[in-house]
Amino acid sequence: MMATGAAALLAPRSTKAAESRIEILVNEPIGQISPDLYSHFVEHLGGVVYDGIWVGEKSKIPNYNGIRKDLVDNLKKLKPGVIRYPGGCFADQYDWRDGVGPRDQRPTRVNFWADTHYKTTKAYEELEGGPQKYESNHFGTDEFVSLCRMVGAQPYLAANMRSRDVRVFLEWLEYCNAPANLTTWSTERAKNGYPQPHNVQFWGIGNESWGCGGDFTPEEYATEFRKFTAWLPTYGLQLKLIGSGPNGGDLNWTRKAFEGLALKGSRQIAKLYGWGLHYYCGSTGQQVANEFTENEWYDLLERANRMESLIESHWQVMGEYDRERRVKLAVDEWGAWHKQDPDVPPAYLYAYAGTLRDALVSALNLDTFQRHADKVAMANPAQLVNTIHSMFYTYEDKFTVTSNYHVFEMYGAHAGATAVRTDFVAPKANFTRLDAQRKETPASLWGLNGSASVKDKQLVLTVVNPHARDARETEIAIRGGAIKSGKTRTLTSTDLHARNTFANPHGLEPKDGVVSGSGSTITFTFAPASVTRLVLDLS
Numbered sequence: 001m002m003a004t005g006a007a008a009l010l011a012p013r014s015t016k017a018a019e020s021r022i023e024i025l026v027n028e029p030i031g032q033i034s035p036d037l038y039s040h041f042v043e044h045l046g047g048v049v050y051d052g053i054w055v056g057e058k059s060k061i062p063n064y065n066g067i068r069k070d071l072v073d074n075l076k077k078l079k080p081g082v083i084r085y086p087g088g089c090f091a092d093q094y095d096w097r098d099g100v101g102p103r104d105q106r107p108t109r110v111n112f113w114a115d116t117h118y119k120t121t122k123a124y125e126e127l128e129g130g131p132q133k134y135e136s137n138h139f140g141t142d143e144f145v146s147l148c149r150m151v152g153a154q155p156y157l158a159a160n161m162r163s164r165d166v167r168v169f170l171e172w173l174e175y176c177n178a179p180a181n182l183t184t185w186s187t188e189r190a191k192n193g194y195p196q197p198h199n200v201q202f203w204g205i206g207n208e209s210w211g212c213g214g215d216f217t218p219e220e221y222a223t224e225f226r227k228f229t230a231w232l233p234t235y236g237l238q239l240k241l242i243g244s245g246p247n248g249g250d251l252n253w254t255r256k257a258f259e260g261l262a263l264k265g266s267r268q269i270a271k272l273y274g275w276g277l278h279y280y281c282g283s284t285g286q287q288v289a290n291e292f293t294e295n296e297w298y299d300l301l302e303r304a305n306r307m308e309s310l311i312e313s314h315w316q317v318m319g320e321y322d323r324e325r326r327v328k329l330a331v332d333e334w335g336a337w338h339k340q341d342p343d344v345p346p347a348y349l350y351a352y353a354g355t356l357r358d359a360l361v362s363a364l365n366l367d368t369f370q371r372h373a374d375k376v377a378m379a380n381p382a383q384l385v386n387t388i389h390s391m392f393y394t395y396e397d398k399f400t401v402t403s404n405y406h407v408f409e410m411y412g413a414h415a416g417a418t419a420v421r422t423d424f425v426a427p428k429a430n431f432t433r434l435d436a437q438r439k440e441t442p443a444s445l446w447g448l449n450g451s452a453s454v455k456d457k458q459l460v461l462t463v464v465n466p467h468a469r470d471a472r473e474t475e476i477a478i479r480g481g482a483i484k485s486g487k488t489r490t491l492t493s494t495d496l497h498a499r500n501t502f503a504n505p506h507g508l509e510p511k512d513g514v515v516s517g518s519g520s521t522i523t524f525t526f527a528p529a530s531v532t533r534l535v536l537d538l539s
């Protein structure tokens with residue numbers, strides 16, 4: 001099932017003198033770090049739902065009411081904020097009514113992904129009759145909400161704006177949130193074993209409406225958004241609506257959509273809780289996850305780093321219309337998107353186990369969101385299991401956590417704390433990029449970057465050292481506080497391609513240590529190709 005992997009890059013290592021510096025300004029708050037920055041995404045795509053999550057109650061694979069036990073037990077440890085479902089592009093072909101009621105009576109449909117994506121490939125023939133091609137609807141709203149409850153996350157449902165009308169959306173709201181046995185749909189919910197409302201607050205109004213979600217123009221989307229969200233029943237909840245935001249750097253989408261909402265007054269913009277931004281730093285189908293050169297190591301990290309300018313530029317445009325800054329960004333799809341592992345069955349679309357490089361992509365993104373705690377309310381890597389930038393990798397009774405999982409475990413320490421200004425000075429990492437014409441161009445990435453937060457006299461600092469070979473001896477200065485003691489946790493390897501596989505599930509794991517030194521300045525050496533967390537107790 002697993003690829004054997006590319007030859008290990010055993011880089012010669014050296015330690016530079018203390019040429020780097022991090023200054024943490026404890027008294028310069030940025031904003032509170034939303035626990036929803038550590039959210040997730042589940043779509044009916046490849047092996048995400050069927051096999052990754054849903055194995056069925058009668059499966060020999062250990063499960064809780066049909067949901068894979070290993071996944072629940074490990075996901076719970078990450079304290080996930082929100083889980084988004086059922087897509088993605090799948091959401092705009094989905095009718096939620098197919099996925100409720102007795103399982104043996106639910107209809108079977110052709111899955112959007114199998115029908116549109118695979119059709120031209122050999123894989124389509126190989127899919128046979130599995131649920132990845134013929135959606136059994138055995139996992140639907142109730143099973144999804146059960147998963148959320150098991151792991152302590154809030155459900156986030158995406159409404160179908162392309163192929164179902166407003167009424168279907170309103171009935172879904174009613175099914176989820178109306179009081180027990182008071183309406184037709186809440187009676188149906190009770191009949192299905194869920195008398196208490198699901199209390200779903202987060203609702204996505206479409207997904208990628210500029211593409212698979214309807215091919216709308218931003219002006220058309222604004223009109224549809226107003227229609228879908230006019231006079232929504234709240235059932236006593238504060239609904240948190242998320243708009244289908246831009247594809248990467250498409251500022252025109254943000255500008256014109258906000259302009260279109262504002263046509264009917266600023267109240268329309270204020271309906272939004274979040275504006276969804278999607279950005280994948282690794283493009284579809286180019287290379288498998290564990291085959292890359294040292295230059296390609298940097299190349300991907302530099303592309304991931306573009307998240308910062310995306311956040312800043314969309315935020316600026318949003319502010320032209322939302323002067324009171326009521327709407328935050330929800331980066332509800334992000335990650336490195338590699339080619340499917342050739343050893344994975346075709347039904348597991350875009351499945352692979354990420355490497356150390358993907359772990360750095362995770363850390364770099366989470367640091368970016370944390371640095372912009374005042375702007376980003378939610379972030380969800382795509383996707384939870386077996387697809388793209390996943391936390392888990394499964395195949396039948398096999399299960400492993402991926403490199404990304406460890407970063408989420410480390411970074412969760414920031415949740416709910418106050419992000420504070422942190423300045424990094426370090427020599428840049430230089431590399432060579434091959435452009436589309438295979439011409440070599442010089443490129444660079446910062447030498448160290450990260451984020452810091454403070455809560456109850458505890459300072460958490462997370463740092464990425466992207467350099468493949470050089471450790472960075474670094475002076476860390478705390479302005480406005482002094483360190484009593486501290487602990488470290490580092491994820492790194494001498495092999496840039498290190499990862500966890502079924503055969504070697506502990507191939508990449510963080511290691512703990514203690515901080516030596518105290519006071520307002522300490523020295524710490526960041527290992528090459530590493531993600532480090534320092535938890536510092538302040539006096």
Ligand code: AHR
Nearest residue numbers: 087088089090207208382
């Ligand atoms: O995450 C996979 C797909 O990427 C999602 O369905 C879609 O929204 C995006 O294009």
